[in-house]
Amino acid sequence: MHAKHEFCCVIHFAGLKAVGESCIIPLTYYQVNVCGSINLFLVMKEHNVKRLVFSSSSTVYGEPQFLPITESHPVGQNLLNGYAKSKYYIEGILQDLCNSDKEWFVIILRYFNPVGAHSSGTLGEDPNGIPNNLMPYVAHVAVGNIPNLNVFGNDYNTIDGTGVRDYLHIMDLAEGHVSALEKMLKSNDSGAIAINLGTGNGYSVLQVINMFSEVSKRKIKYEIVGRRSGDCGSSYCDASFAKEYLGWEAKRTLKEMCEDTWRWQSLYPQGFSTKT
Numbered sequence: 447m448h449a450k451h452e453f454c455c456v457i458h459f460a461g462l463k464a465v466g467e468s469c470i471i472p473l474t475y476y477q478v479n480v481c482g483s484i485n486l487f488l489v490m491k492e493h494n495v496k497r498l499v500f501s502s503s504s505t506v507y508g509e510p511q512f513l514p515i516t517e518s519h520p521v522g523q524n525l526l527n528g529y530a531k532s533k534y535y536i537e538g539i540l541q542d543l544c545n546s547d548k549e550w551f552v553i554i555l556r557y558f559n560p561v562g563a564h565s566s567g568t569l570g571e572d573p574n575g576i577p578n579n580l581m582p583y584v585a586h587v588a589v590g591n592i593p594n595l596n597v598f599g600n601d602y603n604t605i606d607g608t609g610v611r612d613y614l615h616i617m618d619l620a621e622g623h624v625s626a627l628e629k630m631l632k633s634n635d636s637g638a639i640a641i642n643l644g645t646g647n648g649y650s651v652l653q654v655i656n657m658f659s660e661v662s663k664r665k666i667k668y669e670i671v672g673r674r675s676g677d678c679g680s681s682y683c684d685a686s687f688a689k690e691y692l693g694w695e696a697k698r699t700l701k702e703m704c705e706d707t708w709r710w711q712s713l714y715p716q717g718f719s720t721k722t
């Protein structure tokens with residue numbers, strides 16, 4: 447690709463991302479995420495392309511030590527799964543790379559919980575098999591593919607005892623990348639800069655279920671079960687650095703996240719394999 451086209455920046459989205467799976471096949475996670483990234487950085491270096499936007503994850507913060515989570519929160523401590531470690535290792539590799547060569551400029555985007563779909567309803571999340579994450583699971587229950595949702599724990603120190611996360615509309619996330627690219631093209635900065643991408647607001651599992659039920663007009667059957675291993679009670683970010691540095695902030699509400707997810711799921715109950 448580099449031989450045929452000229453590139454000025456690369457966005458590195460590729461990788462495996464299921465937390466549970468990374469505990470079962472850690473070597474595959476390190477091979478795909480870490481080795482795959484190193485291969486990409488080597489090719490970029492060979493072709494003298496030294497500007498990169500990297501998809502990292504808020505999981506690098508581990509169990510939050512304070513909230514909201516700022517970019518200066520410690521990273522790499524008590525990471526509970528191979529997925530989080532793979533992102534943390536890649537961030538470290540990028541720091542080393544930038545220290546070794548001052549021409550590199552890397553924006554590390556630490557995603558909180560991306561959810562939702564394109565507002566047209568034609569592009570959405572289509573997990574393989576049973577979804578791992580809350581929003582697609584709720585959508586599958588609402589559309590009737592799965593009978594009920596397990597809520598993992600209601601004994602956290604949160605508004606209603608269920609886990610709180612910083613859900614971010616996928617279109618806001620996409621726009622965050624555009625802002626990062628624009629920044630790269632017009633700035634003379636260098637080094638590796640980590641930026642939280644989230645709304646700064648936390649919502650509990652029950653708040654998400656209630657909002658989804660309201661917009662879909664469907665009852666979401668759920669059952670409270672024990673905590674899922676590796677989960678923390680609350681995670682939400684301080685999103686102010688993204689605004690200051692990239693001029694980006696999330697605009698879409700939890701209601702829009704649920705509406706757009708529902709539009710996609712109700713139009714395509716079987717995802718991309720739905721017969722139209």
Ligand SMILES: O=c1ccn([C@@H]2O[C@H](COP(=O)(O)OP(=O)(O)O[C@H]3O[C@H](CO)[C@H](O)[C@H](O)[C@H]3O)[C@@H](O)[C@H]2O)c(=O)[nH]1
Nearest residue numbers: 463503504505558559578579580583596597598609651677
């Ligand atoms: O069937 C489910 C699924 C999830 N939850 C709860 O819903 C909340 C959100 O869980 P998700 O699985 O949707 O999201 P996580 O916060 O666990 O993890 C996600 O967000 C992380 C960053 O915080 C990483 O990016 C990771 O890849 C991604 O899976 C948690 O409290 C979880 O316990 C349930 O109650 N039932």
